[in-house]
Amino acid sequence: xxxVTQSQPEMSVQEAETVTLSCTYDTSESDYYLFWYKQPPSRxxxxxxxxxxxxQQNATENRFSVNFQKAAKSFSLKISDSQLGDAAMxxxxxxxxxxxxxxxxxxxxxxxxxxx
Amino acid sequence: xxxxxxxxxxxxxxxxxxxxxxxxxISGHTALYWYRQSLGQGLEFLIYFQGNSAPDKSGLPSDxxxxxxxxxxxxTLTIQRTQQEDSAVYLCASSYRxxxxxxxxxxxxxxxxx
Numbered sequence: 001x002x003x004v005t006q007s008q009p010e011m012s013v014q015e016a017e018t019v020t021l022s023c024t025y026d027t028s029e030s031d032y033y034l035f036w037y038k039q040p041p042s043r044x045x046x047x048x049x050x051x052x053x054x055x056q057q058n059a060t061e062n063r064f065s066v067n068f069q070k071a072a073k074s075f076s077l078k079i080s081d082s083q084l085g086d087a088a089m090x091x092x093x094x095x096x097x098x099x100x101x102x103x104x105x106x107x108x109x110x111x112x113x114x115x116x
Numbered sequence: 117x118x119x120x121x122x123x124x125x126x127x128x129x130x131x132x133x134x135x136x137x138x139x140x141x142i143s144g145h146t147a148l149y150w151y152r153q154s155l156g157q158g159l160e161f162l163i164y165f166q167g168n169s170a171p172d173k174s175g176l177p178s179d180x181x182x183x184x185x186x187x188x189x190x191x192t193l194t195i196q197r198t199q200q201e202d203s204a205v206y207l208c209a210s211s212y213r214x215x216x217x218x219x220x221x222x223x224x225x226x227x228x229x230x
Contacts, residue, residue, distance in 0.1 A: 033216060043205060045221035091159060095216070101172045102147060102214035106159035 002027045004094050006107035013082045014115050020067075021077045021110050023092030031097030034068070035104070036077045040088040048090070051075065053097075079112075087114040118142070120222035122208050128228045129198055137193040137225045139208030147214030148191050150175075150183060153224070154204035162206075165191060166214055198229045 004025045013019035025034070036048040051059045051068050058066050063083075067076045079086055092107040121140040129135050141148050150162040152175075164172040165185045176182070180199075185191040195202055205226050209219040 043207075043224045043226075045207065045209070047218055050218075100215070101164045101166075102211060102216065102219070103149060103161045103164055103172060103175075104151075104219065105161070106151075108158045 004107040006110050008110045010111045012113040018080045023075045025073050025094050029097045033095040034075045035093040037091045038088045082114050084114050122222040122225050126226045134196045137206050139191045141210030145210035147211045149209045151207040152204045200229050203229045
């Protein structure tokens with residue numbers, strides 16, 4: 001079975017600084033997707049960034065980028081120029097390969113605090 | 117367009133009562149997912165619908181939990197004889213055909229069992 005682990009329950013960053021959230025996963029599949037979701041206090045899960053396992057190039061979305069290390073099964077999220085609105089819980093998630101239903105397997109989450 | 121909506125937003129019930137949670141997916145999305153978010157178990161998958169059928173029910177924790185979807189649209193998650201450990205936020209998500217397509221989440225229903 002696939003598992004996703006986020007070892008940092010809480011992180012804090014100063015506004016305008018950079019922070020990296022860690023995620024590791026375990027799978028025997030070669031084809032899969034990885035995601036980072038943001039959950040603010042409103043509870044609405046918002047997709048931040050996605051990475052296809054077959055792509056070697058790390059995904060980037062504006063201030064958000066990932067460091068995908070397939071061999072190490074590591075998928076960290078870097079937030080640059082942190083803003084107060086980035087404060088939220090962040091979840092790393094895995095979606096399996098061909099024939100899968102699309103269900104997501106989530107890590108435990110990391111609460112990010114942004115200090116002004 | 118409208119996103120995924122869920123009702124009620126909050127539900128408080130007494131142990132042993134039955135509850136129904138509703139999810140309205142984005143129009144045209146054939147795939148629908150239910151997840152549960154609790155302090156002890158984190159975020160876990162419950163059930164997946166493709167159209168009106170549920171090919172993956174593997175996450176339902178017990179036979180007290182059931183779900184249905186009608187008209188390929190609205191879904192209802194029913195919990196019978198609620199227990200305190202059922203207290204959690206229940207999230208619904210929909211996507212266009214499932215698979216690798218992005219899932220859009222609703223705001224969730226916070227269930228509190230007293």
